Structures are given as C-alpha cells and as structure tokens.
Amino acid sequence: MERNTLGQRSTRQRDVIAEVIRTAAGPLTVQEILARAQADVHGLGVATVYRTLKLLQEGEQVRTVILPTGETRYEAAGLGHHHHFHCRVCDEVYDLDACPVRLPESRAIAPGFVVESHELTFYGTCRRCA
Ligand SMILES: [Zn+2]
C-alpha cells in the first residue's frame, strides 16, 4: 500500500516536471523547473527534480542544453533543429524556430571543411525587455 502511494506520487512528480519542460518557451534551469513544478507538487525538493530529470533523460523525453556560458538547462527531446536566444536583461532563454545559417550546397565552409552540424546562441533583449 505504502509503496503504491509513493509510486503514484513519483509518477505525478514526473508528469508535472515533464509538462513544465514541454510547455516552456525555451530550455529551463533546474531552479526554474523547481519553482514552476512546486505550484503543482507541494513540498517538491531540488533532489527530486534532479532525480526526475535523470529518469526523463533516460526515457529520452528530455535533453540537456549546455549554453556557451557553461550553464546547463533542460528542454524537451525531439524538438528538431533550433537555436536559443538568451535575454541579457531577464536571463530567460527562448527557443527560436528560424535558422539563419545559409551554407553553400557543398556544405563546405572553407576548402576541405565540410559542415555536419552547428550550434548557435543569440544574445540580446527579448520582446518583454526591449
Ligand atoms: Zn528579457
């Protein structure tokens, strides 16, 4: 009985955390995930968030994003090719759908250097802070 109650609680925590990440405007920090999930899960602690993020990564529902600053954030897996916009004012990170990179058809960026992938992070002010 006890085990069942605990199991239901952890399933609910996992669902809430997955939903917080899935509905975010961009990748979130652990503290942001914790703050948003606490609205639905009373008494949720940071250790549980870390443990749940590990499970969600193993289940390929969530992936880590490591920004050029070295900060680790979490986003839904399977979003497809996209980039991030980091607002310098509010520190929020947003997903951008548009990719501004235009490579030549050969994908060679210099003679003998063929591009297979790229990562880009934009910095500036978001629409709320502009
Ligand atoms: Zn902003």
Ligand SMILES: [Zn+2]
């Ligand atoms: Zn791109």
